[in-house]
């Protein structure tokens with residue numbers, strides 16, 4: 001706390017009626033009782049809002065429809081349907097430029113997969129990881145381990161609930177249950193029936209050593225009671241066992257009541273349990289399993305321990321697991337291909353479950369850095385997402401704008417223009433949606449009644465500037481120094497800047513802030529990188545017998561870029577830059 005802070009009276013002491021010295025700040029403001037505010041926001045609210053629901057234009061919104069992605073979505077579904085048949089789906093590599101709907105389509109398909117798997121009670125889990133955020137093997141495995149532990153615990157709770165209901169039914173039947181089913185209960189429905197957890201009572205952890213042939217074990221989809229609408233996927237086939245209780249009658253042991261003895265089944269009859277004690281023992285064992293799960297901390301364990309916890313968590317139950325690794329190239333770039341290697345060889349060791357990987361990337365080149373075995377395993381199936389053209393982008397925007405804007409808020413040429421701008425970039429739907437949203441915001445800010453072409457052009461400039469600011473802000477210091485040298489030259493009216501001139505000023509700047517001085521060759525590379533980022537334009541020109549040289553010019557607004565550079569605390573130490581420019585002809 002500063003001295004000033006200490007001298008500031010607590011707000012409770014503020015005397016707004018003007019009797020104390022602190023009232024001056026509030027002079028002229030009307031805080032009268034009849035009006036609790038002064039309409040600061042009223043004016044802004046009074047304009048007819050342009051947006052009906054702005055959220056649908058934000059990147060976080062998941063659309064229900066994805067026009068122009070049917071082929072890719074169908075291909076993914078055709079591969080992943082294997083999971084619903086209890087088989088291991090091939091691994092999939094999805095690639096395409098940014099904003100081509102890869103993530104949105106993959107998430108859409110995985111949602112459908114999970115809901116269909118619930119419908120047919122086929123255990124299938126999809127886990128999504130964004131490798132730009134979770135970018136080390138440790139973090140990926142830890143995150144997956146914890147997610148599966150959570151799922152296992154939830155499943156155990158369901159199983160225990162189901163078994164406790166079974167116990168209640170056994171008790172209600174009131175027979176000599178330890179002697180086997182007596183057939184005296186009045187409720188013919190076992191708790192597992194229609195509970196949606198058909199696989200639950202029949203896990204590999206059964207202590208009685210019995211197996212059941214429920215769908216969960218064979219992987220065949222079984223309709224649960226209440227969800228037997230039939231096969232609307234055209235792919236999954238409901239169980240033909242004719243038994244929907246998931247607990248095979250083969251398991252029932254003990255004295256089977258003969259049909260004439262009783263027409264009502266005992267609660268334990270079609271279960272793997274012989275007695276009440278068996279059920280109690282199973283509940284205790286499940287509770288002990290749950291207790292034994294230990295969450296992985298986000299740092300600190302040896303990686304092989306994390307892997308082994310993850311492995312056990314996945315293998316705890318019979319299921320097909322689909323692991324979706326978005327921005328998979330970032331993971332490989334940051335921490336190599338160990339994670340992918342470990343994930344892709346898991347299936348040969350798993351006993352109960354099967355793992356399939358979906359990798360999503362903007363850039364196929366990352367596969368060059370993969371071990372050939374990982375590369376061929378990961379790329380079993382490849383799905384390409386081509387860029388959208390202007391017409392497709394127009395459709396996408398039209399779908400969203402119906403919900404996003406008030407009727408009549410868009411003038412006719414707005415959507416075609418947004419689509420055309422985004423198509424010029426690289427067919428990026430995210431960019432198109434950003435443009436439309438920003439144009440709407442600019443129109444709203446200027447209290448216009450409709451969004452017009454001008455708002456779209458302003459939005460394009462604003463987005464471009466935001467991009468430049470972000471790129472420049474996150475450059476490494478050395479690149480910032482090179483860029484600063486180019487800016488200084490341009491500001492001093494130097495045209496056709498060459499690498500030697502940039503290098504001389506760059507060296508002076510380095511000395512000024514005590515930074516390492518790189519070689520001219522390295523600085524030439526940094527200039528090429530700035531060129532690739534679209535911040536400078538560097539063209540090689542031939543100087544006849546003097547050889548070839550690069551002519552460099554700035555491609556971004558000079559003042560804004562300089563301001564961003566000077567907001568870096570190291571560069572802001574450079575006081576008087578004028579003398580540096582004199583250095584450009586020195587060697």
Ligand SMILES: Nc1ncnc2c1ncn2[C@@H]1O[C@H](COP(=O)(O)OP(=O)(O)OP(=O)(O)O)[C@@H](O)[C@H]1O
Pocket residue numbers: 058059060061062063065066067068069096097098099100101102103104105361362396429430433
């Ligand atoms: N066909 C489409 N229909 C509707 N919206 C779409 C479509 N394709 C993409 N979008 C929207 O565009 C935005 C970007 O899509 P998405 O995140 O799926 O792209 P991506 O290819 O994964 O990009 P990146 O590689 O940068 O992650 C999202 O808001 C998404 O909802």
